[in-house]
Amino acid sequence: MQRHAQDAINLQGQLNTAHNLLNNANGQINNFINDMANVRNECLRRAQLLTIAYNNEANERRRWWQIARERQTNGQRIAFRKQNRINILVREKAVLQILVRRRKAEADLAEFNRAWVFNRYQKWKARELISRQNILNLQNNPPGNMATIQDVMHTISPALAQLPNYDGQEPPDVYYQKLRNINEMARPLNVAGFNALLRSNVMRNKMTGRFAPVPANNPYNGNNVINNEPEFLNxxxxxxxxxxxxxxxxxxxxxxxxxxxxxxxxxxYERRIKPLVQAMPDADALPYLFNHLPSDLEMRVRIANPGTVNAFFTELRNIWHESAGKRIQAPAPTSVSFTTQPQKDDFKIRLARDLAYSGIVTDDATLENFIYEELQKRLGGKAAHVRKSPFTPRSAYATKKIVRKIVLSKVPIGKTSSKNVRHCSACGKVDL
Structure with missing residues (x-):
């Protein structure tokens, strides 16, 4: 009985233990179910979060794609606007270049008009001065027909205005011929009042600078009155x-x-020589011109005996044409007396004129004394500076003397030296 009771007690204990185990198992199952529910909820929550994140990412991507598309569209619009602006600026540049060329052309035209007006003013001024001078001349010498003289002045005034005033820029013969041609323009009018005096006055008015004013008398031709064209030329x-x-x-x-x-x-030859002799007197220039010619031409020209430079060139041209441009073989020279003086006499004449001392021409001793007295005054004494001429003739067989210095060696007689002994060429000592 006790055994059964004990078994019952043990069984009751086992039942309690089993019941506890069952409760524990149920608790664990409940806990596991709760954990599973929590895990499921966590998975659902994470899935929701992932869905939300995906949606947010998609929305952001869509938004940035739209922004990029809008920016690309804006860039294209900006580039298009820039290109349009560049095209507008290019067109404006072309228009401005056209305007600049037009303004430059207008400025050039204005400068041309200014120069043209100034030139017209200068011509008008020259004509006005000539007219005033002519009026003054006509008032002093009233002609018979005033209108005819005015016609003459109107005829020659344009040509006179175009001709520059004379200040030595060209030979006087050339400029005189230009003035004479202008005066000849009035000859068809046949005006009696346009006489030699008025013609010379027209030439007077073209002088300026160093050649103005023109005196009433010519000091180079016996103090004659300058009342005609030849006298003015002289x-x-x-x-x-x-x-x-x-x-x-x-x-x-x-x-x-x-x-x-x-x-x-x-x-x-005349074109080359004429400017050189223009300012020289004829008597000084002719000896140089004679020396320029070959002997055959010189002989023929000297026989013609030209008195002026112009006559010299005329005779040279005639003789040249007579010989058909060939060198003339002159015949055997005959005794022909020439009136030209030697070059030494010409030099003495010019020296006497420059020094204002006429005694030099007549006496060589006077010239010598005059020169050495002047040297004595300037140098304060006489000194003879003798210089050996580099052109002194030398003999073709002359040779240079060579002096060789012989130095005797100090070796006793009967003894021979086994080596060469060198001595100094200056002092004679033995070089060791």
Whole structure:
């Protein structure tokens, strides 16, 4: 009984233990179910979060795609606007260039008009001055027909206005010929009042600078009154020589080195020589010109005996054409007396004129004393500076003397030296 009771007690204990185990198992199952529910809820929550994150990411991607598309569209619009602006600026640049060229053309036209107006003003001023001078001349010397004189002035005034005033820019003969051609324009009018005096007055009014004013008398031709064209030309040539002789010193040196070449013609020779002798007196220029010619041409021209430079060129041209441009073989020279003086006498005459001492021309001793007295005053004494001429002739067989110095060696007689002994060529000592 006790065993059964004990078994019952044990069984009851086992039942309690089983019941506890069952409760524990149920608790664990409930806990597991709760854990599963929690895990499921957590998975659902995470799935929801992932869905939300995915949706947010998709929305953001869509938003940024739209922003990028809008920016691309805006960039295209900006580039299009920039290109349109560039095209507008290019068109404006082309328009501005056209305007600049137009303004430059207008400025050039304005400058041309200004120069043209100024030129017209200068011509009008020259005509006005000429007209006033002519009116003054006509008031002093009233002609018979005033209207006819005015017609003459109207005829020659345009040509006078175009011709520049004379200040030595060209030879006087050339400028005189231009003035004479202008005066000849009034000859068809056949006006008696346009006489030699008025013609010379027209030439007077064209002088300026160093050639103005023109005196009433010609100091270069016996103090004659300048009342005609030839007398005016004579005064103009003398004035030209007086003014230009100081500036044409170099022309004399150039004239000395010139000559009539075989390839020259009278015209080419005259064009080359005429400017050099324009400011020289005829008597001083002719000896140089004679020396330029070959012996055959010189002989023929000297026989013609031209008195002026122009006559010299005329005779040279005639002789040249007579010989058909060939060198003339002159016949055997005969005794022909020439009136030209030697070069030494010409030099003494010019020296006497420059020094204002006429005694030099007549006496060589006077010239010598005058020169050495002047040297005595300037140098304060006489000194003879003798210099050996580099052109002294030397003998073709002359040789240079060679002096060889012989130095005797100090070796006793009967003894021979086993080595060469060298001695100094200056002091004679033995070099060790």
């Amino acid at each position: 005064w103009l040539q003398g004035k030209y020589r007086e003014i230009m002789v100081g500036t044409n010193r170099s022309a004399i040196f150039a004239l000395v080195n010139e000559k009539f070449f075989e390839s020259d013609t009278p015209d080419s």
